Amino acid sequence: xxxxxxxSWQIEELIIAGPGQHDGTELGRAEAHETSNPATRHLEACExxxxxxxxxxxxxxxxxxxxxxxxxxxxxxxxxxxxAAPQPFWTMWRVATWGLALILLLAVFVPIFLQQQRxxxxxxxxxxxAAQIATDNLLLQKVDExxxxxxxxxxxxxxxPATDGSSSNQ
Amino acid sequence: xxxxxxxxxxxxxxxxPSELDDMEHLIRVYRARVFRYVLLSIRDNDVAESITQDxxxxxxxxxxSYRAECxxxxxxxxxxxxxxxxxxxxxxxxxxxxxxxxxxxxxxxxDRLAGSQASPEARLVAQxxxxxxxxxxxxxxxxxxxxxxxxxxxxxEITEIAESTGMKINTVKSHLHRALSAVRAGMSKAGL
Numbered sequence: 001x002x003x004x005x006x007x008s009w010q011i012e013e014l015i016i017a018g019p020g021q022h023d024g025t026e027l028g029r030a031e032a033h034e035t036s037n038p039a040t041r042h043l044e045a046c047e048x049x050x051x052x053x054x055x056x057x058x059x060x061x062x063x064x065x066x067x068x069x070x071x072x073x074x075x076x077x078x079x080x081x082x083x084a085a086p087q088p089f090w091t092m093w094r095v096a097t098w099g100l101a102l103i104l105l106l107a108v109f110v111p112i113f114l115q116q117q118r119x120x121x122x123x124x125x126x127x128x129x130a131a132q133i134a135t136d137n138l139l140l141q142k143v144d145e146x147x148x149x150x151x152x153x154x155x156x157x158x159x160x161p162a163t164d165g166s167s168s169n170q
Numbered sequence: 171x172x173x174x175x176x177x178x179x180x181x182x183x184x185x186x187p188s189e190l191d192d193m194e195h196l197i198r199v200y201r202a203r204v205f206r207y208v209l210l211s212i213r214d215n216d217v218a219e220s221i222t223q224d225x226x227x228x229x230x231x232x233x234x235s236y237r238a239e240c241x242x243x244x245x246x247x248x249x250x251x252x253x254x255x256x257x258x259x260x261x262x263x264x265x266x267x268x269x270x271x272x273x274x275x276x277x278x279x280x281d282r283l284a285g286s287q288a289s290p291e292a293r294l295v296a297q298x299x300x301x302x303x304x305x306x307x308x309x310x311x312x313x314x315x316x317x318x319x320x321x322x323x324x325x326x327e328i329t330e331i332a333e334s335t336g337m338k339i340n341t342v343k344s345h346l347h348r349a350l351s352a353v354r355a356g357m358s359k360a361g362l
Contacts, residue, residue: 016350055357059303059357059362060322062283063323064323066300067323069278071206072206074209075202
């Protein structure tokens with residue numbers, strides 16, 4: 001009797017179904033599947049189909065192993081900055097949030113503070129200006145008094161030139 | 171007819187949103203997995219790092235919406251898948267940006283896989299084989315690669331892949347078949 005080989009699709013189907021590797025329950029399910037599937041039974045008996053499936057499985061295994069090695073190295077490199085108990089990025093997120101809040105707070109209060117300071121300075125300048133004016137006024141008043149003192153008081157009456165002349169003629 | 175997916179069908183190993191509150195634990199357990207998936211999908215170290223962090227940040231923010239109907243890993247992969255999709259869309263408009271391309275250390279990996287006792291010839295053969303393997307997987311279409319990675323690297327169940335990618339179960343299976351066919355064709359072409 002001529003033995004029919006498994007089609008490519010059937011071999012792929014067996015590889016896709018594959019034994020579960022997560023836990024015992026899935027393994028049990030896979031084993032049950034194997035015992036009931038005629039394609040699996042054929043695979044066990046037929047060297048040609050078995051070799052074909054094994055080549056595909058070997059390919060997948062090789063890719064998987066190399067991918068695990070490669071990505072594990074890349075992961076170590078990528079997250080090298082994080083300590084064993086990784087410095088969680090959400091901690092960084094919290095820090096960033098607090099930082100942002102602080103910046104906002106500063107953005108609100110610094111202008112207010114500056115405004116207040118500017119106002120104070122204006123007031124100070126204003127008061128010093130008033131004091132200066134007062135001093136100036138005082139000085140002006142003093143100068144005015146001094147000047148007024150040195151100016152002769154009501155002018156004395158002029159001597160009569162005619163009287164002066166007669167007396168000289170005498 | 172397409173099968174409908176119910177999240178209740180998925181096995182639950184880790185549960186409760188309260189567990190999601192412990193983000194340090196979550197990152198310790200799942201970061202490698204999420205990063206691996208993102209890196210193999212995008213092939214850019216910096217972007218993979220950033221998307222992985224973003225993925226956990228979004229998970230933390232949305233922890234209240236997690237109903238423990240599926241695994242946390244499935245939920246995280248779903249978030250990562252969405253972020254990858256968004257990134258790929260955005261990248262279309264940022265073609266001038268230079269990517270820090272993920273380069274594969276083929277000699278190093280080949281040495282590790284071949285073993286320390288292997289001859290130099292055997293190492294070279296292993297390196298060559300490995301190069302072919304990566305080229306074949308890289309040649310897969312976007313959807314084929316996504317389901318291939320989730321099924322064979324992350325070893326997720328078909329239902330979980332459907333849940334994470336938003337595809338229907340039959341669509342996932344179809345993409346997986348096409349991916350394996352493309353792999354077989356590539357292997358024949360490369361003489362593997």
